[in-house]
Amino acid sequence: MIRQLFKFREMLLVIIIAILLAVFSTRSPGFATPGNLANIFNDTSILIILALGQMTVILTKSIDLSVAANVAFTGMAVGMLNAAHPELPLVLILIVALCIGAVLGAINGIFVWKLNIPSIVVTLGTLTIYRGMAFVLSGGAWVNAHQMTAPFLQTPRQLFLGLPILGWTAIVIVAVMYLVMSRTFLGRAIYASGGNPTAAVYAGIDVGRTRFFAFVISGTLAGLCGYLWVSRYAVAYVDIAAGFELDTVAACVIGGISTLGGIGSVAGAVLGALFLGVTKNALPVINISPFAQMAISGSVIIAAVIFNARQERRRGRIILRDRGASEQIEVAA
């Protein structure tokens, strides 16, 4: 039974995170208290949501490097909207955030789907464009706490059963994503088009279209995070979430989502994000020199990846290859 459990990478990650928590709490008592754990989860919520979006894209054998730029643009847009029109209800602002995010994601998706450009190139381009657009939109000015309305700032901080709404949002998104990935046609299509694009085409799945929807999901979640980020740190400026796209990729990789596509789970992405969240929150409190911190977080990520790479399932051989289908896949990838 225990051996069976160990076969799941997710279970191993849970154990590793538990060990980390135990080690950290020996150095800083109070680190593993329920209150602080809730804090860490809350702090990691944004990363969890973004990692789930990134996971969706990576599963289809693509990558979305524009998520953080999307967060910055959407965050800036809703921040400015709130500052300019304080009378707008929060629900409307949330809808705007989701829509902007979805549109930015769809732009990535269209390029990947219709123009067959590799996703890494597309999103590397849009990464700069979206951040640049945030700059154009704001003219470089910041949106500061005193310009934002109280509901805009305070809603994600409201406690519900001991956890702020921000944390609950992450939990809801995790549940929704779990259902989407495991119970819907789109979810299965996402796995299929990354795992074996050739077979997916034979099964009647439009690989390009599936990738498009993966990017839309990732964009929508990034849009949501744009609002959450600005409200959490009570400031919107062009550089928010700079470099955060790499954290989302790292969370996915640590969580066992294969960069080759098709392998990975919602639980993996969540645990990968939590792993990063725990280390990020622990480093400041356990009195490690700030000069060593960056090196330590980097080493931890590499160690996790090496561990995961060893675990990675061997890929099956494709014995039947149809020329037409494989050509289409080649271009799409």
Added chain:
Amino acid sequence: MKLLKKLALGSAFAFAMLASQAYAADTVKIGLVVKSLGNGFFEAANKGAQEAAKELGGVEVIYTGPTSTTAEGQIEVINALIAQNVNAIAISANDPDAVIPALKKAMARGIKVISWDSAVAKDGRIMHLNPSSNELIGKMCLQLAADHLKDGKGDFAILSATTTSTNQNTWIEEMKKQLPNFPGLNLVTTVYGDDLSDKSYREAQGLLTSQPNVKVIVAPTTVGVLAASQAVADAKKIGDVYVTGLGLPSEMAGAIKSGATKEFAIWNPIDLGYSATQIAYRLVKGETDGAPGSEIAAGRMGKIKVGDNGEAAMADPFVYDAKNIDQFSKIF
């Protein structure tokens, strides 16, 4: 009649063209290079630079910088400015040494190079304009910390930007040097938030949990002081732990209102951009050589004296609190 009108128009147009060309040849082009675009502090400095340009006349200020705070980005920007044939470059450097080769190339072509705000090492510039003297800033930070503590006694911590940031490290060193002048004030630790809001927030949160004796967090950086204020507010420790440091009034207004900060300081970035532009202009016009010991006229800022190492100090930092925050938060 028609022909005459056309001729008149044509000659007027030609004259205007000539005039504008002559104007262009006389225009002093000054490249104002900042650490990164989209930072309220530098936007305000640009305001001052434009003000100086208007006042001097015949000056075009090219406000530019990389989109993220990297030395590589600044080198590209400097090369672009050289290609645009600017007369002077005034830079706030992301790295004191990395930008030197590019700046030397500029100087070799007769471009006057000065640094302001964050210094370039001696070889790479004619002179450096400090917003204030580093001693004064260090003292101001300690004074702010003491003001927030009962009887000026207690523990405080510093939340800085990156571990390699030139001006941050100088100020922290100055604070440590002058600490004996503030008996009872005890520096517990220095943490680094990299000028990222999420990391600064987490570092501040870490301080709150791991250093319960720390009653004041001093952040000599605007992203840090904001993030720390938010972390204190979220931890419901307003009134128990205070945040102070260097920040812009518009950005800090919320923190003052929430009570996380009672007072903070900053020199006036508008004055800084203004003075840098004035100095660059005087250098281009040959009115001064910027050598140590010389005095440079800087319009409404009076005369700025160049000291050892070719460094000059502009003015004392200015303290903002609940009384004057509303007035200044509208300006910058």
